Amino acid sequence: MTATARLDLRLSARDRERLDRAAALAGLPLATFVRTAVLREADRTVAAESAVTLSPEESRRFLAALAKPFAPNVALRRALEKGDALGV
Numbered sequence: 001m002t003a004t005a006r007l008d009l010r011l012s013a014r015d016r017e018r019l020d021r022a023a024a025l026a027g028l029p030l031a032t033f034v035r036t037a038v039l040r041e042a043d044r045t046v047a048a049e050s051a052v053t054l055s056p057e058e059s060r061r062f063l064a065a066l067a068k069p070f071a072p073n074v075a076l077r078r079a080l081e082k083g084d085a086l087g088v
Contacts, residue, residue: 011019023033054062072080 019034020030023030026033028036
């Protein structure tokens with residue numbers, strides 16, 4: 001990996017000591033420890049935003065909708081016919 005971007009932040013002396021100690025316990029350089037921890041948290045945050053949680057009732061309704069055969073409505077049928085006519 002070639003790092004080209006910087007991220008600077010200010011920490012209290014106490015926070016810096018905590019990070020130094022944790023990095024040492026993990027056997028990693030401080031920058032590697034911080035980068036790994038921050039990226040892990042970023043991935044967790046993005047994944048949480050992307051996940052959808054359904055109630056049991058919502059789950060039943062969703063699965064029932066998936067089990068129903070697909071039937072295009074009038075607007076979709078017209079759009080499909082238009083696409084066929086255009087050769088799309």
